[in-house]
Amino acid sequence: MAGIATAPEQLTSAPPRARRRLLSRVPFLIVGLYLLVAVLGPPLIGYDPVNTSLEDRLLPPGSETSTGGTAWFGTDGLGRDVLAQIVHGTRTSVLIGVSTVAISCLVGVVLGAVAGYFRSAVDAVLARVFDILLAFPAILLAIVIAGAFDRSVLLVVVALSATGWISFARVTRGVALSIRERPWVDAARVLGVPRRTILLRHVLPFTAGPVVALATLEFALVVLAEAGLSFLGIGLPASTVSWGQTIANGKEYLEPQWWISTLPGIALSLLIINVGILGDQLTARHRRGRTD
Template identity: 35%
Template sequence: MRFNGLAVLGFGLLAILVVCALFAPWVAPYDPNAQDYRAVLQAPSAAHWLGTDHTGRDMLSRLIYGSRVALSIGFTAVGVAVLVGGLLGLVAGYARGIVDEAIMRVMDALLSFPSVLLALGIMAALGPGITTIIIAIAIADMPMFARITRSQVLSVRERDFVIATRALGAGPLRIIFRHIVPHITGPVAVMATIAVGHAILTEAALSFLGLGIQPPTSSWGAMMRNGFSYMERAPWLAAFTGLSILLTVLALNLAGDVLRDRLDPRGESRR
């Protein structure tokens, strides 16, 4: 694998974000919900490295706790989408026929809606909350993983070793999970890494619109919304929040590129 500077940057940023999310109570200098009306909208200083918001809460602490929310929702939602969509794609690709048609038509119907619009509709129906956000993002991303899994299964199931295994009398479950799944995990893993970044953006968009994480829980989308209200007086509120989202999505995309180079059996990416 060609481990270049961008790979180091991506995994380095991702490692810092994961450490901050896991150890937020020890890393954050202040309680993220502690209000100090004597320090309202303070600019970055030695006491508050990234300044304070409109209620005097420390921005650095809220961004650190916001990373915990963003990463947990992103990885959980994508994990559910990979599990459900991947299983549907496995069944559709291996069974083919009417089963394939039925599953993929449902996936096509979900794909006909933009992911954010579909998530908005689900959130409007079920109400705000972390669990609802995870369900909405998972449903929006599920068709993508079903399609990529199906396409990989259709390719692998016609290879000689699968045909030979089937001729020896192996059952469908053994063929799928013993011989097909190990050969399709690469593209799915790469897509999942990139999808986590998209899930974080979707959660931020929903929270920005007021349908996501509710106060006082730290959420990058809600913090961005508050920051826009004080752009003239305190531009650092939106700037630092937007930079956090940008760096997180960048780190995940760079990590996905490295995984693609590593897992590409033909080495096309490395060339």
């Protein structure tokens, strides 16, 4: 009918600013979809990592299984459904990513705020600790910690948090050093407000913007590091589904059965890329807010 424009026509006819605003929301939608799959996917798609079906091994995507179902993403060398591994691996990655970032953020913000606001010997000691830990590559330290003990989800979180808190501490310290010289902080200090109250009410709230932006970037790095540890066989146990394990299971079939490693790799790449873009958008928004 005349006068009614389709969705593609509306998009192409929209002003450039409106198109940019629409495209900027794509990472939010994709990351939200991953979170939805992590929460609702595993209950809907059952999966037993120990149970194998050799009759269904190496089925291509869309094949019918021996039980009458459909392997939409194919099966691996042991007959396990690849789609179910991706769905359950999404929950594992999100769980480890959120847990690691939460622990790193808590430790880093507390230490960074204390070091930046109180200065003196506390700042000097923590600054030296930052320098010492930064001398060791984060992934190598995580490999050493993960390889020294039995594999578990808790161990992976601890190994990745061992150096993850440093970035949060440095960012928070920089913000605290700047905020402690502001007039309202000086006024509160003159009025006799306890230093703990000044730190909680007048300093820490200003760290929220940069910390949230950093948390999104750290989440992507944690997910990638966890997949790397599981790919090497020193991350999660076999009973816990991981994208890294699924990719490693298909490395022997890369040419004929490409879907075993390729599809989980695409899922991992999409999450990391969109979380990274989301982090860049939050960082740019924070910088614009500071200049306005």
